[in-house]
Amino acid sequence: MTAPVTPTLLYLDNVTVSFDGFRALNALSLAIDHAEMRAIIGPNGAGKTTMMDVITGKTQPNEGTALFEGTHDLTALDEAAIAELGIGRKFQTPTVFEMHTVEDNLLLALKNKRGPLATLLSRRANQERERIDALLERVRLTAQRHRRAGELSHGQKQWLEIGMLLAQEPKLLLIDEPAAGMTDQETADTADLLRDIAKSKAVIVVEHDMTFVRDLGVKVTCLHEGSVLAEGSLDAVSANERVVEVYLGR
Amino acid sequence: MRTHSLFDRQTNLVLSLLAAAAILVPAMNGLAPPGSALHLSDHLVPLLGKYVCFALLALSVDLIWGFCGILSLGHGAFFALGGYAMGMYLMRQIGPRGVYGDPILPDFMVFLNWKELPWFWYGFDWFPFAALMVLLVPGALALVFGWFAFRSRVTGVYFSIITQAMTFALMLAFFRNDMGLGGNNGLTDFKEILGFPVQAGSTRIALYVLSVLALAGGYLLCRWVAGSTFGKVLVAVRDAESRTRFLGYRVEHYKLAVFALSAMLAGIAGALYVPQVGIINPSEFAPANSIEVVIWVAVGGRGTLAGPIVGALLVNAGKTWFTAALPEFWLFALGSLFVFVTLFMPRGILGAARDLWERSSQKLRARRSPQPVTHAAE
Amino acid sequence: MRVAILAALTPSPFKVHFMNILRTILRAFVLLLGMASAALTGPYEEALPKFANDSYADTDTAIGAVASSGNPLSIDVVEALRDGRLLIGAGQVFIRRVSGELTNAATGQVWGNPAGELKAVRVNNRVRRSIEAALGSLTLLSADAAKRLEAAHAVFRSRDEAVLPTLEKAIAQEGQTHVRNALENARAAILLSKQDALPMQRLAAIETLRARGDQEALALLSNLPSNAPPDVVAAAGKAAAGIRSRLTFWEAVQNVWYGISLGSVLLLAAIGLAITFGTMGVINMAHGEMVMLGAYTTFMVQELIRSQAPGLFGASLLIALPLAFLVAGSVGVLIERTVIRFLYGRPLETLLATWGISLILQQGVRTIFGPTNREVGTPAWMSGALDIGTMSLTYNRIAIVVFAFAVFAILLLVLRYTPLGLYVRAVTQNRRMAGSMGIRTSRIDALAFGLGSGVAGIAGVALSQIDNVSPNLGQGYIIDSFMVVVFGGVGNLWGTLVGAITLGIANKLLEPYAGAVLGKIALLIAIIVFIQRRPRGLFALKGRAVEA
Structure with missing residues (x-):
């Protein structure tokens, strides 16, 4: 594990996003350390997805700061540039290239030159092959290597997408509801995988499934109406009166 | 990989068929005596050449629609621009043999009382320059238009509609006499190409063979592009654009590159088309033409490369037959074809054939292997 | 005196019939005035002999003198001169009436056969100008x-x-x-x-x-x-500037009116599309053919009225409106049920399939009605024009503007206040939720598509008044309609209204500078650039709903 260059990897401060007067994010502030795993919880409409949109450059905030590694201003960059900085994102519904084989999905995700000319003239190297082999092993898809991604099961697609994120060799992974639609066993395995990943990379997991969050055993941030409501261990957050109020109603 | 072996077999097949077409047609026209069952009459040669040009145009549409999911309803414009570039060369070759006998000015300019050649006609008397323009003019238009469109993330039907507006605007522009490109009548009355008389049977054979070679070249180029990582990125953009973006690919650069490449292929098709039909006029820009190309691709099977060739040949042969035998019914047939293909054969003839082939081979494997292939529930 | 003259001039009062007497009295009455002036030998009588000289200069002077004499015969003289019926002979001047009668120009009295030969007084261009001026002053x-x-x-x-x-x-x-x-x-x-x-x-x-x-x-x-003098020049300059600005103003008003008129045509053509494309997301390339069907329905209605009940012709358009709505609407429902419903969520395929349908409809109409333009008449109440300032507004254009806005308003009300409108909006916003609430979404789709097509049909009734009713009628509107809807912002009827009127006015304001074709090209390019800057149009929906 490399020594941290700056104290925080991701730094959001006072980020506000509004759509037609509706504030999806309201002065949100958040800091993620190198190789830290953080779980984000919150009811629907709390701003979880919008926060990811801001971090990955899909949405421009109306105001606020979003810094990566202390120097890169995320609000000024587009999706592709942010991805190249080392931020990977997994969507809520698994999104893979269904017509491509599992292997090709990973190949496209590998950290390589992304320009049209480079991809047009690229040749497959043995080195790449080894990396793909290792990734397939890690997300348990070696046997599916030549199948079309569209033919995989829901859980396999989730894992393939995580594999693609790993292939990007990012410094920060944003993972939206990885356990959705998975069997209990798959959910437990996914938690293991994420914990393993978090040994070397920072991970932000958005999840509704409290068992899963407990399994992860990490610091939890609860969002509500676009800002941070509570932060701490899951037990502490669940004990927080305001969190209970938001989740259960008065 | 499975798909690759199919592709390679397909490539070989397409290339052999094209080679056969390039050899057989001249042989049947030149060697077989007139009257024999094998003889191909003179008027059929340019007709076949026309079909081949259409096939190349369809291939160019397939490259962006089939692989990148961009439906351009303006590819007729790139085809026509390539055609005009060639037409300008052919006009300059007429020299003093025009009706008015002006050594420099084409007839229509003399007719309009123009005194000198407009600046954009300079250089077109030199074939290499004209040939370069055949590529550059459609390519540059695609780059400029695409740069605006893709950068602002104009996608889907919006893109289709504005490309249609683009070709419509160009049609209106080229209808104007002031445009300096022959107005309504376009460019015609060509005499010579590279010193050979355009009307001569041997020139026509040569143009036909060139068109077939261009189609084969275009096919190989598209095959190479589609097989490269670049091609895989295109398919990725087609199937999950935002996923591709979040992987760090600049999607608009890819779209721009493939749009320009496709436009240049269409330009080549237009340039080969014009000397064979002997005229280029603004009606080539008509939006209906561009949509018709799309249906050739859909009939043959988009995303298959061989499909658009098959589709273009089939539909155009059908058109020739219908307009001669049952002119009233051609539009009914074409219209029904649009509806039928989109409803019942969305992957086209080749797509359906491939599906069938894959399913049967899967069944075969399933029967051979002791454990059944488990299909994931979706 | 009157009796004396009468006696002197009538040959024999005993030999003539009553009618003759009457005629004579009348003639005498005319002569009386002539004689009165003759007695004074006024300018008329003095000028008359100058014609006999048959010199252009003399004729010219004579015309002026005759015209200003105030003599009632002077109009006859000048008119006769113009038509070559003023004759001279034996130093006297005669007028040959249109009836062939010969009268003495000095007295107006009928003349029998003249002694010598008569010839017409010659005229040249200068004389002709004098004649025109003289006639002007006389009348x-x-x-x-x-x-x-x-x-x-x-x-x-x-x-x-x-x-x-x-x-x-x-x-x-x-x-x-x-x-x-x-x-x-x-x-x-x-x-x-x-x-x-x-x-x-x-x-x-x-x-x-x-x-x-x-x-x-x-x-x-x-x-x-x-x-x-300078002050006059200054005043004239000022007045001219005033007129110029007034004319510019009216010209601008006229152009804006033409723009609104064109805009209302665009609105009519696009408004049905705003429903099918705007709210349902269906690209209907056969939309123009729905307009065409409406126009042909109008033609059929008028044919029937001409042969069965010519008296109803004034109401033919009103009768055609509901029929056109029904015809185009049912074709729309048919298309939706047989083709489009299988293609929801696949907009590009919908585009291709509906293009195919448009080809079939065009050829169908061509086969039934022939490829040529069919004549659709304009009821009397729609012909004519209204003059305001220096411009003239034709009633049919006014009717179309009013009609377009009425259709827009009705559609807005239908979508806002009827159950159908509520269901359509519900299905548009959240199909699955609407389905779970018990709305039969597929039926709403069909009805909404029928509504959009029906509105296109009634647009066809209006457009039959200003456009050629031919199988290609719809083709001319399809690109413009899409431009309007996309420019105005998809899913927003107000956007369609603003888009249509803006494009109409912009088109007409550009035309004087760029010409019709270049203006149109410029506008197309402007819209293309605009869409690229704001891909969701003028009145875009923002926020999460769009992202989903």
């Missing part, structure tokens, strides 16, 4: 107001100074305001160009012309005689 005093008005306009154009006295007289006795205005305009025109007019008169003339304020007045004011 100025006509008893018929319409003739006086016409004469006033003629004098305004000819600006013949010689008419001035007659003109003054005519103005003095004129009773009708609009004729008096025309006469005063004519006087002003003469005074302005008259070399020796007083500055006062000229200033008054300038004021009159300024009030007239049209292109002709402007031309007069800009061509002052070279000797005009």
Whole structure:
């Protein structure tokens, strides 16, 4: 594990996003350390997805700061540039290239030159092959290597997408509801995988499934109406009166 | 990989068929005596050449629609621009043999009382320059238009509609006499190409063979592009654009590159088309033409490369037959074809054939292997 | 005296019939006046012999003298001269009536066979101009107001100074305001160009012309005689500037009106599309053919009325409206049920399939009705024009503008206040939720598509009035309609309204500078660039709903 260059990897401060007067994010502030795993919880409409949109450059905030590694201003960059900085994102519904084989999905995700000319003239190297082999092993898809991604099961697609994120060799992974639609066993395995990943990379997991969050055993941030409501261990957050109020109603 | 072996077999097949077409047609026209069952009459040669040009145009549409999911309803414009570039060369070759006998000015300019050649006609008397323009003019238009469109993330039907507006605007522009490109009548009355008389049977054979070679070249180029990582990125953009973006690919650069490449292929098709039909006029820009190309691709099977060739040949042969035998019914047939293909054969003839082939081979494997292939529930 | 003359001039009162007597009395009555002046040997009688000289110069002077004499025969003389019926012979002047009768020009009396041979007085161009001016001045005093008005306009154009006295007289006795205005305009025109007019008169003339304020007045004011004093020149310049700005204003108003008119046509064509594309997301390339079906329905209705009940022709368009809605609407529902419903969520395929349907419909109509334009008549109440300022608004254009806005308003109300509208909006916003609430979404799809198509059909009724009813009618509107909907913002009827009117006005304002074709091209390019800057149009929905 490399020594941290700056104290925080991701730094959001006072980020506000509004759509037609509706504030999806309201002065949100958040800091993620190198190789830290953080779980984000919150009811629907709390701003979880919008926060990811801001971090990955899909949405421009109306105001606020979003810094990566202390120097890169995320609000000024587009999706592709942010991805190249080392931020990977997994969507809520698994999104893979269904017509491509599992292997090709990973190949496209590998950290390589992304320009049209480079991809047009690229040749497959043995080195790449080894990396793909290792990734397939890690997300348990070696046997599916030549199948079309569209033919995989829901859980396999989730894992393939995580594999693609790993292939990007990012410094920060944003993972939206990885356990959705998975069997209990798959959910437990996914938690293991994420914990393993978090040994070397920072991970932000958005999840509704409290068992899963407990399994992860990490610091939890609860969002509500676009800002941070509570932060701490899951037990502490669940004990927080305001969190209970938001989740259960008065 | 499975798909690759199919592709390679397909490539070989397409290339052999094209080679056969390039050899057989001249042989049947030149060697077989007139009257024999094998003889191909003179008027059929340019007709076949026309079909081949259409096939190349369809291939160019397939490259962006089939692989990148961009439906351009303006590819007729790139085809026509390539055609005009060639037409300008052919006009300059007429020299003093025009009706008015002006050594420099084409007839229509003399007719309009123009005194000198407009600046954009300079250089077109030199074939290499004209040939370069055949590529550059459609390519540059695609780059400029695409740069605006893709950068602002104009996608889907919006893109289709504005490309249609683009070709419509160009049609209106080229209808104007002031445009300096022959107005309504376009460019015609060509005499010579590279010193050979355009009307001569041997020139026509040569143009036909060139068109077939261009189609084969275009096919190989598209095959190479589609097989490269670049091609895989295109398919990725087609199937999950935002996923591709979040992987760090600049999607608009890819779209721009493939749009320009496709436009240049269409330009080549237009340039080969014009000397064979002997005229280029603004009606080539008509939006209906561009949509018709799309249906050739859909009939043959988009995303298959061989499909658009098959589709273009089939539909155009059908058109020739219908307009001669049952002119009233051609539009009914074409219209029904649009509806039928989109409803019942969305992957086209080749797509359906491939599906069938894959399913049967899967069944075969399933029967051979002791454990059944488990299909994931979706 | 009267009796004496009568006795002297009638050959024999005993031999003639009653009718003859009457005619004679009448003729005598005319002659009486002539004789009265003859007795005084007025300018008329003095001038008349000059015609006999048959020299152009003399004829010219004679015309002026005759015209200003006030003699009632003078009109006849000048008209006869114009038509080559003024004859001379034996030093006397005769008029050959149109009926063939020969009369003495001096007395108006019928003349038997003249002694010698008669020949017509010759005219040249100079003489002809004098004739026109003289006739202008003569008819100025006509008893018929319409003739006086016409004469006033003629004098305004000819600006013949010689008419001035007659003109003054005519103005003095004129009773009708609009004729008096025309006469005063004519006087002003003469005074302005008259070399020796007083500055006062000229200033008054300038004021009159300024009030007239049209292109002709402007031309007069800009061509002052070279000797005009500076203050007159200044006043004329000021008046001309005033007229120019007035004309520019009206021209702008006219262009805006043309723009609104074009915009309302675009609105009619696009409004159905705003429903099918805008709210349902269905690209219907056969939309133009729905318009065409509406136009052909109008044609059929008129054919039926012509053969069965010609009296109803004035109401033919009103009868055609519901029928066109039904015809196009049912075809729309049919298309939705048989093709489009299998293609929801696949917009590009929908586009291709509906294009195919448009080809089939076009060819179908061509096979049934033939490829040529069919004649759709305009009811009497829609022909004619309304004049405002310097512009003229034709009633059919006004009707289309009003109709377009009415259709828009009705559609807005239908979508906002009827259950169908509620369901359509519900299905548009959240199909699955609407389904779970018990709305039959597939039925709503069909109805909404039928509604959009039906509206296109009634647009066809209106467009049949201004466009050629041919199988290609719809093709001309499809690109424009899509431009309007996309420009205005998808899913927003107000956007369609603003988009249509904006594009219509922009088109008409561009036309004078760029010409019709270049203007259209410029606009297309502008829209393409606009869509690229704001891909979701003028009135875009924002926020999460769009992202989903």
